[in-house]
Amino acid sequence: MNTSVKIAGVEFKNPVTTASGTFGSGMEYSQFVDLSRLGAVTTKGVALTPWQGNPTIRVTEVYGGMLNAIGLQNPGIDVFCERDIPFLKKYDTKIIVNVCGKTVEEYVGVVEKLSEQPVDMLEINVSCPNVKEGAIAFGQDAKALENITREIKKVAKQPVIMKLSPNVTKIADMARAAEAAGADAISLINTITGMKIDINRKTFVLANKTGGMSGPAIKPVAVRMVYECAQAVKIPIIGMGGISCAEDAIEFILAGATMVAVGAANFTNPFATVEVIDGIEDYMKRQNVADINELIGAVR
Amino acid sequence: MQICEEAKLIECNELSTGIFEMYIKTKVASLAKPGQFVMVYPKDSATILPRPISICEVSDGELRLVYRVQGKGTREFSLYKEGETVKILGPLGNGFPVEAAKGKKAILIGGGIGVPPVLELAKALKGEDVTILAGYRNSDLFLDEDFKKQATLEIATEDGSVGVKGNVMDVIREKNLKCDVIYACGPMPMLRAIKKYAEENGVTAYISLEERMACGVGACLGCVCKTTKKDSHSYVNNARVCTEGPVFEASEVEI
Numbered sequence: 001m002n003t004s005v006k007i008a009g010v011e012f013k014n015p016v017t018t019a020s021g022t023f024g025s026g027m028e029y030s031q032f033v034d035l036s037r038l039g040a041v042t043t044k045g046v047a048l049t050p051w052q053g054n055p056t057i058r059v060t061e062v063y064g065g066m067l068n069a070i071g072l073q074n075p076g077i078d079v080f081c082e083r084d085i086p087f088l089k090k091y092d093t094k095i096i097v098n099v100c101g102k103t104v105e106e107y108v109g110v111v112e113k114l115s116e117q118p119v120d121m122l123e124i125n126v127s128c129p130n131v132k133e134g135a136i137a138f139g140q141d142a143k144a145l146e147n148i149t150r151e152i153k154k155v156a157k158q159p160v161i162m163k164l165s166p167n168v169t170k171i172a173d174m175a176r177a178a179e180a181a182g183a184d185a186i187s188l189i190n191t192i193t194g195m196k197i198d199i200n201r202k203t204f205v206l207a208n209k210t211g212g213m214s215g216p217a218i219k220p221v222a223v224r225m226v227y228e229c230a231q232a233v234k235i236p237i238i239g240m241g242g243i244s245c246a247e248d249a250i251e252f253i254l255a256g257a258t259m260v261a262v263g264a265a266n267f268t269n270p271f272a273t274v275e276v277i278d279g280i281e282d283y284m285k286r287q288n289v290a291d292i293n294e295l296i297g298a299v300r
Numbered sequence: 301m302q303i304c305e306e307a308k309l310i311e312c313n314e315l316s317t318g319i320f321e322m323y324i325k326t327k328v329a330s331l332a333k334p335g336q337f338v339m340v341y342p343k344d345s346a347t348i349l350p351r352p353i354s355i356c357e358v359s360d361g362e363l364r365l366v367y368r369v370q371g372k373g374t375r376e377f378s379l380y381k382e383g384e385t386v387k388i389l390g391p392l393g394n395g396f397p398v399e400a401a402k403g404k405k406a407i408l409i410g411g412g413i414g415v416p417p418v419l420e421l422a423k424a425l426k427g428e429d430v431t432i433l434a435g436y437r438n439s440d441l442f443l444d445e446d447f448k449k450q451a452t453l454e455i456a457t458e459d460g461s462v463g464v465k466g467n468v469m470d471v472i473r474e475k476n477l478k479c480d481v482i483y484a485c486g487p488m489p490m491l492r493a494i495k496k497y498a499e500e501n502g503v504t505a506y507i508s509l510e511e512r513m514a515c516g517v518g519a520c521l522g523c524v525c526k527t528t529k530k531d532s533h534s535y536v537n538n539a540r541v542c543t544e545g546p547v548f549e550a551s552e553v554e555i
Contacts, residue, residue, distance in 0.1 A: 024520075028517040028519040029517065031301065031302060044519075044521075050534055050536045051536065052534075052536045052538060053534075056511055056512065056523070056524060056525070057511075057512045058523070058524070059512050059514045060512060061347065061348060061349045063346050064348065066349060066514060068520070073521045073524065073538055074534055079535065215348050216345070216348065264514075265348075266515065267348065267349055267514045267516075268348045269341075270517070271304070
């Protein structure tokens with residue numbers, strides 16, 4: 001039975017990674033999960049300099065999901081290269097570094113610093129809904145997305161994944177823009193912008209007013225968007241949004257995702273990633289699937 | 301080391317109006333220290349985040365958790381019966397620095413649902429010069445009998461039905477209590493008042509903070525608080541309450 005998949009020449013032992021921001025750089029979860037079992041670890045977004053993030057309250061639960069407005073707190077690329085990459089290199093897994101910035105120059109700066117680092121792929125966060133500058137501004141306009149993709153591709157030494165926002169009218173247009181500008185892959189969906197109001201305090205629950213919704217409740221939206229993008233582009237897709245078990249992951253793969261990411265489910269169950277991997281294998285046995293690649297985009 | 305496991309409920313009771321306790325047989329107990337907490341995972345799949353609950357007492361491989369029914373998750377917990385299992389993760393956080401009270405005069409302060417973790421701390425400080433100060437809304441007290449077995453107990457109630465009328469700071473003033481070190485857990489206005497009192501009186505105060513959490517293990521960066529020193533994760537003066545906390549020296553946090 002083969003569970004390995006390939007994206008832009010990088011081979012992953014299985015199609016399961018982590019959704020950026022839900023798993024840190026793996027350190028905190030390494031006592032529950034053998035990181036070497038994962039196809040890849042996708043890190044929390046890293047910027048050129050340390051970012052403070054938003055004021056609290058930053059997270060809140062909603063029915064079947066949660067809202068977050070962390071605001072990309074991170075220690076910056078220098079600490080990340082000294083601390084997080086060497087940590088991840090101890091494991092037999094691929095490393096996907098999520099990159100964020102406020103300007104094209106900042107993204108490019110991080111990508112340049114990563115060019116000599118032993119990481120396997122870069123995921124460009126042009127879809128975080130919780131920061132005022134950068135991020136989603138590049139992901140909601142096809143021209144801006146094309147432009148930043150091109151600039152990053154000029155300097156990137158590793159394959160580039162553009163992470164798309166669902167907060168757009170037609171996500172397939174964004175997928176096409178990323179492909180046209182040379183992206184090696186796309187990942188989707190980032191969180192869906194939401195809001196929760198505290199009816200007793202008569203104010204917003206989150207200090208940021210809005211937050212990105214994730215969790216099982218967003219899965220049908222994510223599967224539909226992965227399907228639409230898979231019909232629109234030829235580059236591989238990493239699918240995510242509400243995956244909490246193998247059955248969820250297989251839906252994404254059948255809809256056209258080459259890989260899948262487990263996100264908020266890590267909070268509900270620290271063992272979620274390995275349970276998804278084991279469950280995919282069980283499903284393949286039950287269904288007599290010899291190679292996971294047979295499943296990718298099998299539903300048209 | 302932290303453990304995530306399905307653990308067995310030994311006993312569940314309502315202690316006072318809306319205040320419940322559960323005794324859980326778990327490997328987490330042998331690792332737990334005063335002031336640490338556990339995550340308890342609701343079974344309802346629409347409730348995706350675990351609930352952080354402080355450790356009230358540790359004994360014989362059992363944890364005693366005392367919590368207030370606050371929302372969906374804790375309402376579910378309150379319906380659990382002995383013999384059922386519950387998924388928990390812990391012990392989490394740093395806990396109270398017990399050694400800081402050795403040979404000193406200490407006041408242990410709990411306010412509202414911040415009262416429970418004071419019990420295990422009082423047990424750990426048995427034999428030291430300790431006064432417990434507990435603040436409640438009204439005569440619906442809980443854990444007061446347990447406290448009396450450990451140390452001198454002073455009570456404040458908002459309506460004055462038991463002890464001093466007012467809050468825990470009113471007790472300190474009225475009874476002219478003196479100390480070298482304070483340990484406290486409770487609502488933010490109380491913690492702010494303690495931080496101010498500690499600064500003005502040259503007392504060291506360790507306060508246990510509460511913040512909305514998602515992962516509980518330091519990965520999501522949801523539950524930060526402003527610190528005067530650079531935090532050890534992002535170096536941006538935003539420490540993780542679940543990991544670097546929940547207990548901070550009051551002078552090191554901006555609350």
